[in-house]
Amino acid sequence: MMQLNGAEILMECLKEQGVDTIFGYPGGAVINIYDALYKYQNDIRHILTSHEQGASHAADGYARATGKVGVCLATSGPGATNLVTGIATAYMDSVPMVAITGNVPLALLGKDSFQEVDITGITMPITKHNFIVKDVNDLAATIRRAFYIAQEGRPGPVLVDIPKDITAQITEYIKEKPRVVNKAVENITKEDINNALKLLKEANKPLIYVGGGVNHADANGDLVAFAETIKAPVCSSLMGLGGFPGDHKLFTGMIGMHGTKPSNLAATQCDLLIAIGARFSDRVISKMEAFAPRAKILHIDIDPAEINKNIKTHYCIIGDVKEVIKRINEKLNPMNRTEWINQIDEWKNSFPLSYKTNGALKPQAVLEKIYNITKGDAVITTEVGQNQIWAAQYYKYTKSRTFISSGGLGTMGYGLGACIGAQLAQPEKQVINIAGDGSFQMNCNELATAVKYNLPIIIVILNNGVLGMVRQWQKLFYDKRYSQTTLGRSTDIIKLAEAYGAKGYEITNEVEFENAFKEALEAKEPVVINCIIDEEDNVFPIVPPGAAIEKVITEE
Template identity: 60%
Template sequence: MSKLTGAEIVIQCLREQGVDTVFGYPGGAILNIYDALYQHQDEITHILTSHEQGASHAADGYARATGKVGVCLATSGPGATNLVTGIATAYMDSVPVVAITCNVTNSLLGKDSFQEIDITGVTMPITKYNFIVKDVNKLAKVIRRAFTIAQTGRPGPVLVDITKDVTGATCDYEYQAPEEIVRQSDTITEEAMDRAVEMIRKAQKPFIFVGGGAVIANASDELRAFAHKIQAPVADSLMGKGAFDGTDELYTGMVGMHGTKTSNFGITEADLLIVVGARFSDRVTGNASKFAKNAKILQLDVDPAEINKNIRVDASIIGDVKVILRKLNARLDPVNHDEWIAHIERMKDMYPLRYDKRLLTGPYIVQAIDEVTDEDTIIVTEVGQHQMWAAQYYNYRKPRTLLTSGGLGTMGYGLGAAIGAKMGCKDRTVINIAGDGCFRMNMNEIATAVRYNIPVVEVIVNNHVLGMVRQWQTLFYGKRYSQTVLNDAVDFVKLAEAMGAKAYRVTQKDDFIPVLKEAISLNIPVLIDCQVSCDDKVFPMVSPGAPIADAFDDTDLKIN
């Protein structure tokens, strides 16, 4: 046992948890921690981002790519509030992040002191739990609890706010091994298992819908075995990408607003929908009252709050989905649904994804990235049309290979997240696919990548508009393009070069693959500005509030 300052205890607790990288930005209230971090810079790498929001997204990307807890640091006041969007992003997508902020001293709390903010009050609705530490003797216990809470059950972000005087005070510290994180299985009842097995055995048209929970639970092997054992087609949500191999014969593509017609029509026709770690987002269900209207619904989820929250289900099993699938696989005999699978295959042939293959387009860019990269490549996206094309046209074969803001839809997420992912997976290619509107949000993180020579490739699908918003304006607002045109004089290539990165501009389809291959081979931060048409659309599409069975594409619009 040794006597340490609060700041030193923070660092030692991070070391206990196996933290090797943190992302942050210093300031007055957190100076003691940064001074302690200086003494341990050989053990914990600190990445100084250009903005605290970039730090929160980097911690998020690190966590999603590695499965470990991501850590970000910020000072009081605006430093702490700049983390809020990143914390909310992690909360919506169940990402284990620990955000450590520092506040003014105990004596100055509640007095509107310089750079004081009640960050625990601000973040209460968007954290799994949060703490304010006013006593150095409680500090180590709180940090350890934060890491445990972030990882247990359904993961999520936890914030620890520490007053500055606590970081300077001293107390006894003794090393403590991290608490073992156990998969939740005590809630899996025999009654629920029996009911599920009975439903699966009776089904003639089963369909599996996979969400992000299957990725978080590392349940890919069990999911693959389950799908083939019951011979059921598999669709995924945006967050579920990679949990089931996108090249598998049973895979039908994404479901929902921009899902494939095969997935949307198939789920509508199914007599049993098995939902694995998904929360029935409105972007998935469309008109909830008509979602899977012909099916009994069996939901598998670790979070009981998700059962019957958005969609009424006929049965559920609460627990870790990896454990649940393993138990189901042990109880089930192989089932034959050849006729149903043949029907799904015919739909795949009837309703393929289509785009103009003559031009440089968003779909082509994504398909080309898929062609050039291997299955271990990590694709990160911002939010908008390019995000949907990345979901539609890239074949994700492994979990944790698509990092994207699904729940909050955070423009500006991708570049910071790509930096975090690369720091966590240094031997893997990391590519961020961005729109020009999103790139403007946090493009200053190019400077971060250059400062540390973090070799991420930034591919901008540049249509000079806010593409997804403009698509809605085209289809639903009489082509009144209010504040969605970005056709100004900003030169992304010069911006990237000014920040020290290598940059290319691509205007012709045939030039993209050679440039991409060179960008990856350089192993430095690279930006590729791809000039595409502002009129390209994401299809298929389901109108807001319509049932997913009403999915339409450009051919339907021409007919009608």
């Protein structure tokens, strides 16, 4: 038992939870917390980012790369609101995160005080839960509860708002072991497993659709065994990449708006769709009534709120997807579906992912080079837009937690912060951020953070001088009315990188890229590779808005 102030109690609670790294930015309302961080610097590493949004994205990247809870810290008012985009990003992709904000002293709450906002009110729709601590005696219990909620069931972000005077008040601290977060298995019944087995036995053309829940549950190995035993092709949402090996013969690629033609045809023709840890996002299903029209749907998910939310299911199993698949696997007998697999292989041969070469540097070729040179053994983070989809399509993800991207919210400016967080989480891994020039310039200030901590990250910018994805829509669906998507900036990216203290390369062909990328891998410092690509390079396949996913447009 110890007498500690609130800030010190916060430090002790973070230590209890096994937190070794937090990302943040100081300010008046959290000055007592930063004073405690000074005292606890041998136990907890604080990463000073350039902006609070960078801190939230870094905490998110740290969490996605490890499965642990990411932690970010900001002061009151603008510091707290700068976390909002990062909190929403984590919420949409079910990322376990605890965001800690300072606030004005209790007596000044609700009086429009300097740097005061109602951050719990602001973040209510984008957190699993949030708290404002109004009694120092409740602080330790609140922090412990926040970490439990962030990890329990479907993960997500939790915010804890701590008024400044609470961090200064003294009370007793008694150390506790963290509450064990058990897997959600209480709703999985024998009847569920038997019903799933019956559906599998009756199906002639099953298709497995993998979502981000497979990665959260680290169910990659169990899923491979399941697919190989029932002889079913496997497609993936953007967030599901890495949940099933991208180089496996049963993998058909992504499904949906930017899905492969084999995946989208398989979804249209299958008689059983097995959705695992997936939420049937609009980017996957497109035209609802035309999605998997011939199929019974078996939905396996940890969150009961996802069942029948977007697509009517025929049968569901609620629980930890790793445990569900494991229990099904225990009772499975090998199945044979030669005809269906032959059909899938025929589609894969007829409609491979492809792009036209014309001597210019192609973004798809850049991704293929990165994959070949790293032998698929890197962690890839992305920004949002064309760069994100090319990274999803042309790099094969064989393991969970190797593709880190903002899926649900689609946050431009996410990738660099996430790259920093992932590199700090996995120092032995090579972490590479794939960026577009539009996204890069949103949060390029975090280059200062990468340089300060000498992180060996590589930022590959696919620079076409335009807001590529929006421009592509304008080209295909808006009669080429390019409203405000041609950036027309004269920024010298190499000078910008060098001004921050990073190394910079400008690239116009594949040979230059290969040489620069190999040098970057050896450099062991932050490197920016600015790849000049054509503004007419577009992402294919693409499903037109409102069309059935089988109506996918390929480049031809």
